Amino acid sequence: MGTEARKLQGEVDRLQQELQTLKAQYHSEDEELITISDYILKRLEQLNVTSIFGVPGDFNMPFLDFIEDHPTIQWIGNCNELNAAYAADGYSRVKEHSIGVVVTTFGVGELSATNAIAGAFSEMVPVLHIVGVPSTTQLKNKPMLHHTLGDGRFNVYTKVAEQITAAQAMIMNKAQAAAEIDRILMEAIIQARPVYLTLPMDLTTEKISARRLKVELPRTPPPNNPDVESYVIDEIMELVEDAKRDVIVLVDACAVRHDLREEVNDLLVKTQFPVYATPMGKTSVSEEHERYGGIYIGSITHPSIKERVENANLILSIGALKSDFNTGMFTYHIPARHTIELHSDHTLVRHAKFPGIGMKWLLPKLTERLSKFQEGASRIPVPHYKLDVPKESDDKISHAYFWPRVGKFFRKQDVIVAETGTSNFGVLDVPMPDQCIFVSQILYGSIGWATASTLGAAIAARDRHLGRTILFTGDGSMQLTVQEISTMTHNKLTPIIFVLNNKGYNIERHLHGLDRKYNDIADWKWASLLTTLGDIEGKLTQSYTVRSKSELDKLLDDEEFASARKIQLVEVIMDKYDTPRALQASAALTAQAAAGQL
Amino acid sequence: MGTEARKLQGEVDRLQQELQTLKAQYHSEDEELITISDYILKRLEQLNVTSIFGVPGDFNMPFLDFIEDHPTIQWIGNCNELNAAYAADGYSRVKEHSIGVVVTTFGVGELSATNAIAGAFSEMVPVLHIVGVPSTTQLKNKPMLHHTLGDGRFNVYTKVAEQITAAQAMIMNKAQAAAEIDRILMEAIIQARPVYLTLPMDLTTEKISARRLKVELPRTPPPNNPDVESYVIDEIMELVEDAKRDVIVLVDACAVRHDLREEVNDLLVKTQFPVYATPMGKTSVSEEHERYGGIYIGSITHPSIKERVENANLILSIGALKSDFNTGMFTYHIPARHTIELHSDHTLVRHAKFPGIGMKWLLPKLTERLSKFQEGASRIPVPHYKLDVPKESDDKISHAYFWPRVGKFFRKQDVIVAETGTSNFGVLDVPMPDQCIFVSQILYGSIGWATASTLGAAIAARDRHLGRTILFTGDGSMQLTVQEISTMTHNKLTPIIFVLNNKGYNIERHLHGLDRKYNDIADWKWASLLTTLGDIEGKLTQSYTVRSKSELDKLLDDEEFASARKIQLVEVIMDKYDTPRALQASAALTAQAAAGQL
Missing domain, CATH: 3.40.50.970 (Thiamin diphosphate (ThDP)-binding fold, Pyr/PP domains)
Structure with a gap:
């Protein structure tokens, strides 16, 4: 169905609803x-x-x-x-x-x-x-x-x-x-x-x-005012012309939340604009897409990516959600006069706001108009987004090693859930295969969310015939909502759960109180959790503890483990103070902000 | 300190606070x-x-x-x-x-x-x-x-x-x-x-x-208006006279919440009035007190107690909190014209309300006046409140057996926490030794409360040099907040935790959906919980499963177990459908209420 037809269908559905509400007041006997x-x-x-x-x-x-x-x-x-x-x-x-x-x-x-x-x-x-x-x-x-x-x-x-x-x-x-x-x-x-x-x-x-x-409920937003919409498109086209085709697309959380995966993909195919994602927008665009350049997160961005994003003549931002952790503590170096922002219920063209002009209807039309830039845009090179597993001299499982290494373990269509904190920052840099879905809670950031959320994610993944559901969480976070792994076992779900055991609240240590006792937690027998919480006979689950790179590698290379036929829990022993690059950088910025320096 | 002196001290403290607030606005340099x-x-x-x-x-x-x-x-x-x-x-x-x-x-x-x-x-x-x-x-x-x-x-x-x-x-x-x-x-x-x-x-x-x-913060309520207070006392005295000394005292939750243990005890000693408690008032008066007659809970009350309470000429109610489960689903058969109610901030004399006349100051004065009835009141017999362990032909652990049996295990100064639901109703009928503290959440009734609340209760008990802390909970309720047992182990607390394993939400089954799947839960390895959640070496905790009366008896008679030197968890295997007498009765009344018959 074309855009125009879909819009009309939405209107038809809405009017029929209104009609039914009125009719409902006049019940007939036999209804x-x-x-x-x-x-x-x-x-x-x-x-x-x-x-x-x-x-x-x-x-x-x-x-x-x-x-x-x-x-x-x-x-x-x-x-x-x-x-x-x-x-x-x-x-x-x-x-x-x-x-x-x-x-x-x-x-x-x-x-x-x-x-x-x-x-x-x-x-x-x-x-x-x-x-x-x-x-x-x-x-x-x-x-x-x-x-x-x-x-x-x-x-x-x-x-x-x-x-x-x-x-x-x-x-x-x-x-x-x-x-x-x-x-x-x-x-x-x-x-x-x-x-x-x-x-x-x-x-x-x-x-x-x-x-x-x-009549089913309409699932699309109300249409845009056609005059304003057409004006906005003209404005945008003018800016793109001025940008001499040096346009990049930055995709954020709301592109997924407001159901624009398809429209965004269509834009990329037809324009060949280079595309980047924010942390909350990760996997909204395939990270194997040939025009995909990686994650942009303000000052915390890898320098080569940062330069490409911030030096572009024009940035077309789709579904931006500019929270502190999603923007590298508000360190975007992108002037508003180089920016177009598409949102669910308004559009920003440089400093001008157009209320009521939502991206669901705007973007497809814009794509049609922008397709003429394809040839020029496709000539701009986009370096392949990748992350190599580093060589390290010791066998300890460092964050620098762990995240790229599990990156190699990911497969097409995996659903990857990362807990707020260490896991979230760690997995950011890891490219995920095509059709993977990355799930995180970067704005609200409530620890404990990830474990219980994984239960729902795994059921939805099963409904959609997607791949494995893989959770990354920490020992501290896992304790908040741990009982829900019992519901996963009970419902025969088979997520792979990585618990980073680093003896406490790692992200908190790096934000404040590195050696404070309040950041320590009670250590648990992680490898006994699944059996204790529901797998009484020990047949439905499998648990592991890995303490070294070689143990980790061996497990990740094990085809039986990778096939995820049972629910599996992997306790990963890590150093108490070690932390991912992005978290370290973000903590430093947070400390500056708290001290009033940002 | 006498009542009058304490009242004046409260006033002095309050005035000093006010003075300090004003003075705080004029800091001196050297303060x-x-x-x-x-x-x-x-x-x-x-x-x-x-x-x-x-x-x-x-x-x-x-x-x-x-x-x-x-x-x-x-x-x-x-x-x-x-x-x-x-x-x-x-x-x-x-x-x-x-x-x-x-x-x-x-x-x-x-x-x-x-x-x-x-x-x-x-x-x-x-x-x-x-x-x-x-x-x-x-x-x-x-x-x-x-x-x-x-x-x-x-x-x-x-x-x-x-x-x-x-x-x-x-x-x-x-x-x-x-x-x-x-x-x-x-x-x-x-x-x-x-x-x-x-x-x-x-x-x-x-x-x-x-x-x-x-200046420390005042911890007593504002004083009553002396004229009104004195009028109220006269009114009450008149009713007591009319009641021909057939007066009983009914103590409820607010007597403890508003800190009247001492005043209530003084009343009982000086008047010898028979005293009963509501479920939420349980242990507010010593259950070994010679004038204590047991628990009153409307229609659910044991018949001999019910008759004594409801036939009294006058009931002096202290700190009443008339919620559904606390009153046997609102089945008090006590006419208002036979009732005086003392509350924290008002008094009810039959149908008359006296706002601002709070019991903290009223009760001691009333006690002085009422003490003249002691001789007559002490002649009214109060049958000793007790509960025998029944003889049953089989070895299964029934509720009818379990509760009286653990009653024999209780000791002076134990803190007894019961979860909303089956445990709460089960333990109601069990007399507790002198100075025991019974802790429950009968009005709000949020399952999961008891396990985590036990952590705080055990620390307070340690502070106060009380006895053991004993928790009764169910498998369903325990799952909500289970991780907190880890904090108990971590802090070297030594509660005894009885988990009634009856394969699901027992109270819910009896309220609705006896055989519904939504009332089933995943079964856990309860006896492995303490080691999995924190006792890695297996030295700090001890767990047991009891499946028969003989196993239960043996454990309860074991002096090492009873001494509670470690945190201990006892899984008690019970029948899925068995339930305590009071819960059965209460569920029947609830069903009637839901059907609009009450």
Whole structure:
């Protein structure tokens, strides 16, 4: 379908929705009815949701009955709600064109998920948070129920949710239920943010019209104003002309979050512009693409890449998200007059802002116009982005060795999850094969996220028939959410989990308190974790400890290990103080910022 | 010190505080200065705080330096923030006359603690939540920092905290720092609720006057209006006369939370009124007290106790907290015209409410007046509260057998923590020896609370030279917060942890979905947990699995086990469907309530 046709289809879908809302008020006798629970599940099915995460509680169990009985959607029972919401986040990130869903219970459950939902908001990940709440009668009468604050304030939890979600629906009767459910789902998709739905126990089985379900929810943003859009394209074309074809593309997180992989790829094929990615944009463009030049992260960038990016006459930035760690602590040396920024809901051409001109519709048209520069652009050389495994004299596993070495282990279509901190900075420099998906939480940076997120990522990878799911985390981070590896084993998922054991919070040491005791942690028997947490017979999992380069090499070269037929955990013994290059540089910049020098 | 003197001392302290606040505005050149960090720690020291819980993050580490360097306060590094806040809650509950303290980092850390802080609010537990936040410059300029929502809203986390804490202080300069710190600490103590403090990185080392520290914070509520108080006492006396000495005392949670153990005991000694406790009031009065008759929980009460409570001519209720599970699903059969309720900030005499008349000052005066009824009251017999171990024909460990049996294992001064759900209902009926402290979360009821709370409880018990700390939890609940047992081992604590392994969420099964898969959980190797999570050499811990009554008896009779010199975990294999009497009854009432029949 062409751009114009897709835009029109979006409009048609939207108008039909509006029509259905009105029609719903005039039920006919013989129309099809559906429970509110099944209405929700049907919508989720239409959005390709296969798995719902969460923890049972007495206020959500009536809804869980419907999930358990659903033919295509499976219930993934988590160990706790924070982990469940992280898993929904990971699922959403890897599934793409879909959403993550987490179900918790009133108060005690939903509040435990707060941090994960805030993380999804920050990082623009669509997640539906469904909370099972007391009956509508109880919500009105406000008795001193368990899970309340005991002071009659029944709206407290919703007020918390309002702070960290893009839209909320508190269903209190069946009349508006369908329209409300549809509204927040559309917000989740279009804004790429979490949304919040409360479902009272007694409404789970109430029946409503199924008519709206005949039209699927639109999944594209509203169209741009054609006059402004055409003006913006002309402006951009003029700048590109002026740039004498020395244009580079810089792809960032929002290109993936707002579903522009295809459009960006099309731009690159048709223009042959050199392309770079930010840390949060890593793998949004294939790192094996012949025009791909590597990762740009301000002052921390490898010098050869830094020079190419910062000296370009014009930078076309797609989906920028300029957070501290994503920009090398705000050290971009790119003047605004050399920059065009495409965003989901606005466009910046040098200093001029065009609100409402979103990249989803703008980019394809721009690509058509820019294709005429292909021949000139293709003549600009882009050095192949690679990272060699260094020769080191000792056998200790250093960061300088580890990351390039695991880079050789990666395969096409692997899903690679890196925890905030050491792992994230370490893996940045490692080129990943074509169609790999890199998952990280660089803006929000909540440690513990990666382990639980890997559960959701692995399920989404299975849904999409992608390759292996590989997690890199540290001993400190892993401790926050460790129990969720049990859910992975229980659900026969087979991620490979690398735990960097360096006796504490490595990133924190490098930011402050290098030798402080508060950065030390209790050491665990990492290689016994998988069996203790669920693999009672010892047949479903495999664990390893590697202490030297030779042990690491041997394991990574082992075809049985690489085939990832079981869940596997690798404890990697590293020096307490060693740290990746990018983290070292970033910590130095952070210290300067804290001291007011930046 | 007599009541009147203590009241006056409270007034003196308060006036001196006010004076110091004013004086602080006129610094003299030679006055003693102290960093804001040390000011906070000094106040905590004055409140007998010995341990602070939390997780390091880059925004709180400058403050952690001060904790680590403090001579008497120790840093307890937790595995995650939810657990840290639960531990602070447990510490506060067992320490008494003090507060719990948890330190987290901006956003990602503090939001993870949300549920635990809300629980402390609900259950009236004073906890200080200190959040390390960016520098004051960053807070004003709002760059897109990590741990933010990326949209410039830097006040979001504070808005969340406002919903679930009794007072907040966002320190932004040193001028008001001391007064603000003092204000929220006093609120925490007087309201018995959590409070919230944000500490910007750059202010941790700023120096302020130490003068206010010379006066300790008052720890008693404001005095009652003497005229109203005296009127209320007369009213109560009249009712007691009318009741022909058939008066019983019912003690509930707030008697402990608002620090009335001593006053209540004095009342019982001087009046000899029979006394009963609610589930949340359990052990607020010694269960070996000769006038103690057992637990009252509405319809769920043992019939002989129920009759005595409900047929009394007058009930003097102290610190009532009438939540669903604490009242047998609101099935009190006690008419208001037979009831006097003493609360922390008001008094109810039958239907009349007297705002501002708090029990802390009222009760001692009332006791003096009521002591004249001693002789008559002491003639009313109170059957000894006991629970025999039943004879059962098989060797399976049933709930009917387990709870009375562990009752025989309890010793004077044990701290007994029971998880929400099966354990809580099971242990209710078990009499506990003198000076035991029973810790539970019956109103808020967040599963996972008990394990992490036990960490704090065990530290407080050590501080107070109490006996053993004993936890009862289920396999489902334990999975939520399991990693915190590692912190116990790391800190050489020696709780005894009973994990009831019944293959899932037992309480949930009995509330809804008895055979639903969502109530099943992954089975773990429980007896390997302690070694895997920190006891690498296997010397610091001991684990057991008991599958029969005889195995259980043997273990409980083992003096080495009972001496609790190491941390010990006991996996107790129980039937999937078996459940305690009180839970069964409560589940039936809950089902009726959900169906609108109550």
